[in-house]
Amino acid sequence: MTSDVSTQIHLASRPQGWPVEDDFSLVRVELPALREGEVRVRNEFVSVDPYMRGRMSDAPSYIPPFEVGEAMTGGAVGRVVASEDPRLPAGTLVLHDQGWRDLAQGPGEAFRPVPEVEGVPVSLHLGMLGLTGMTAYVGLTQVARLREGDSVFVSGAAGAVGTAVGQIARLLGASRVIGSAGGPEKAALLRERYGYDVALDYRAAPIREQLAEAAGEDGVDVYFDNVGGDHLEAALDVLNRGGRVAVCGAISGYNAGARAAGPDNLTNVIKNSLMLQGFTLGEYAGFAREFQERMGAWLAAGEIAYDETVVEGVENAVAAFLGMMRGENVGKMVVRI
Amino acid sequence: MTSDVSTQIHLASRPQGWPVEDDFSLVRVELPALREGEVRVRNEFVSVDPYMRGRMSDAPSYIPPFEVGEAMTGGAVGRVVASEDPRLPAGTLVLHDQGWRDLAQGPGEAFRPVPEVEGVPVSLHLGMLGLTGMTAYVGLTQVARLREGDSVFVSGAAGAVGTAVGQIARLLGASRVIGSAGGPEKAALLRERYGYDVALDYRAAPIREQLAEAAGEDGVDVYFDNVGGDHLEAALDVLNRGGRVAVCGAISGYNAGARAAGPDNLTNVIKNSLMLQGFTLGEYAGFAREFQERMGAWLAAGEIAYDETVVEGVENAVAAFLGMMRGENVGKMVVRI
Structure with a gap:
């Protein structure tokens, strides 16, 4: 039996200038039972990225803003823990957009299976391979x-x-x-x-x-x-x-x-x-395959070095984001859930 | 027998901020006898253009600066008055780069013959057709x-x-x-x-x-x-x-x-x-023919309106340039020689 409580970071208010902890809140949300075609995913890593600062504002932009009082979204990689979608059995590693939380849930189409490659940390799907x-x-x-x-x-x-x-x-x-x-x-x-x-x-x-x-x-x-x-x-x-x-x-x-x-x-x-x-x-989605092939080959050949700055726990995701904005990371900043 | 004195505008000093009349001087230069392959051209119109301001400074740029104490250059259209180049007999209308003066002289290669079209003023070679x-x-x-x-x-x-x-x-x-x-x-x-x-x-x-x-x-x-x-x-x-x-x-x-x-x-x-x-x-010289064909057709069909602001006399070329920089022209600013 898997947990059905998702611990999530919500946007509490739109930051003025530098975001502060009070602009966010940690919220526990009880997830509804899975419906047909849906999956529940336990996130292993979630991403914090500079572009998210833009989504915290409601100025017109190329992507809609986060809504105040709702969970923020962002890149995440996790594992299916319960499934009503036969294409995504429990145990499947998936990449998706429901970051900023430990448990994610939704229609199977929103979760893309990604390969597990020996020697390549799964978090790279949020970074060098992503x-x-x-x-x-x-x-x-x-x-x-x-x-x-x-x-x-x-x-x-x-x-x-x-x-x-x-x-x-x-x-x-x-x-x-x-x-x-x-x-x-x-x-x-x-x-x-x-x-x-x-x-x-x-x-x-x-x-x-x-x-x-x-x-x-x-x-x-x-x-x-x-x-x-x-x-x-x-x-x-x-x-x-x-x-x-x-x-x-x-x-x-x-x-x-x-x-x-x-x-x-x-x-x-x-x-x-x-x-x-x-x-x-x-605008360049069409180059995804070309990129993945070349980057995969470079990584396999050991030609690309990478670092990650890993912060532990969804409750520290805001601190991770703020640290990244201040430049405290080397390489990709991720939160391990 | 044609005159052999060219009245020219020289750059007297590099302007600081807005150019002033004192940055220029009107100089009369006796031209040497024509050598083989050379032509002498009486300019009919010379061009004053915004880019010339850049050439009055010696900051690094894509074109070399004008030299202090020498005649400035720029677009001009004129007529051959004496020729030692059989390809350019006296009377030929030519487009060239020895503006800012009444009489120009040099090797025939520096002067490009241009057609005279009924109803199209020759000055258009410095403007809409140029x-x-x-x-x-x-x-x-x-x-x-x-x-x-x-x-x-x-x-x-x-x-x-x-x-x-x-x-x-x-x-x-x-x-x-x-x-x-x-x-x-x-x-x-x-x-x-x-x-x-x-x-x-x-x-x-x-x-x-x-x-x-x-x-x-x-x-x-x-x-x-x-x-x-x-x-x-x-x-x-x-x-x-x-x-x-x-x-x-x-x-x-x-x-x-x-x-x-x-x-x-x-x-x-x-x-x-x-x-x-x-x-x-x-960088786009390769498009000259395409442009000339389309613009020629548009002009012939009366689909393009144009204006010129004409200032009279080489001695007023500096005033024309300064007026253009202040926006006193409508359409192309040219100096009739």
């Missing part, structure tokens, strides 16, 4: 149109997407990969573990000066932007003619109360015929 | 990838490029074309002569408010940016998901002493998967 890795892959190949020999700059390089971007760029033939992260430990990791040629600690000195020096005469052809703000400004200074920016995130601005002024050097877009392209993964 | 019209055409078709049914916003809409953009967008199937210009007279011209559905006078009220109202529920799919600054910011507010910006000019910032802060809403690039692409015509 949307995180795919964001890095399509951002480089489809948005920034990375070419062999390109010089690449990546901000937020020690984050979940950033650790993937540097390594994928390398594997796809980038000539040089520069990354930025906060603090000397992360900078060291970039060089030692994630194949970055140059690692900049943005806390040590203005990123604009550091990047200008690091880029030097060669400049930068591709900028993968996870940060926005001063990092985008720094990149616009050093991008070569025909340079391309994959605008993936702007974590620097997500919690700003007032709107921050943009870069003071946008005229470089004209001077150097630069391209900036914002993107979300939804 | 680089100006082509900038509008490739900006819409290749950079912004205009699709039938797109809603379009154009800043600097009464300028040389802007008057072309609105009409070409219309001819290519745009559903709605909104333009901005300075002053009620220009705004009226946009509606009455240049086929804009909505004309905004940016002097009357903040462009951000006016554009939000004009775009309404439909939003904007394509923004053709001649202005930058507050206009780009206004456009970023209203661009629909997947919107595209052809970044052609930033006349608002060309004479700023200090760098101005960029738009405060760049995060919309991510939120709405926007694309911004800076461009210069050089």
Whole structure:
């Protein structure tokens, strides 16, 4: 007999600026009996990601906001514990969107079975093998149109997407990969573990000066932007003619109360015929198979290093999310349930 | 016997902020005798264009700066008056790059013969039939990838490029074309002569408010940016998901002493998967024939209206340039020699 109480994080109020614990509540919900076609899943890992900050606000966006007073959603990987869907027997490992809780339940179509591969932690389906890795892959190949020999700059390089971007760029033939992260430990990791040629600690000195020096005469052809703000400004200074920016995130601005002024050097877009392209993964769903095949092969060959920052327990999911927003993670931040 | 004295505008000093008359000098230069393969050309019209402001500075750019103490260059159309190149007999109408002077001289290869078409003023080779019209055409078709049914916003809409953009967008199937210009007279011209559905006078009220109202529920799919600054910011507010910006000019910032802060809403690039692409015509030279054929046909069919603001005399070329930078022209600003 499985438990029928789901412990969940609800959005209690819309955060103003930086979210605080009080914006969330831990709620125990009794699940109804399974109906035909439904499954109940015990989550093993749930994901916390920067884009979720956007869903906590009700400004118009590409995905609807979380509703106040209801459970938040997000990537999760778990195991079927009770099933009224013959295609998903108990024990099946599934990927789905009912994160932020321990027990999930719903129609079988909302849960996608994923393979269990020896030596590959199941949590990677939330990270390097999942949307995180795919964001890095399509951002480089489809948005920034990375070419062999390109010089690449990546901000937020020690984050979940950033650790993937540097390594994928390398594997796809980038000539040089520069990354930025906060603090000397992360900078060291970039060089030692994630194949970055140059690692900049943005806390040590203005990123604009550091990047200008690091880029030097060669400049930068591709900028993968996870940060926005001063990092985008720094990149616009050093991008070569025909340079391309994959605008993936702007974590620097997500919690700003007032709107921050943009870069003071946008005229470089004209001077150097630069391209900036914002993107979300939804537009590139057609590349999922290509990505999974290549990433699977890279992981199997040991060509991709990954880290996870694991926080224990659904009751700590909010702390995990806030820590990730402050940059306390290395690699993908996940919550083990 | 033709004159051998060329009256020319030289760059006397690099402008700081807004150029002033003293940054230029009117110089009379005695031309040497023609050598084999050379021609002498009496200019009929010379062009003044926003991009020339950039060449007056020595900041790194896609084209080399004008040299202090030397004649400036730029588009010109004139007639061969003496020739040592059998391919270009006296009387040939030619397009070339030795503007800012009355008499030009050099190797025949630097002068391209252009047809004289009944009813089409030769000055159009500097405007609607030349680089100006082509900038509008490739900006819409290749950079912004205009699709039938797109809603379009154009800043600097009464300028040389802007008057072309609105009409070409219309001819290519745009559903709605909104333009901005300075002053009620220009705004009226946009509606009455240049086929804009909505004309905004940016002097009357903040462009951000006016554009939000004009775009309404439909939003904007394509923004053709001649202005930058507050206009780009206004456009970023209203661009629909997947919107595209052809970044052609930033006349608002060309004479700023200090760098101005960029738009405060760049995060919309991510939120709405926007694309911004800076461009210069050089990258699209391969489209010259396609453009000339289509524009020639449109002009012949009377489907394109055009205006020129004509200033008389090479000695007034600087005044013409400064007037153009202040927006005193409607349509293409040219100097009749």
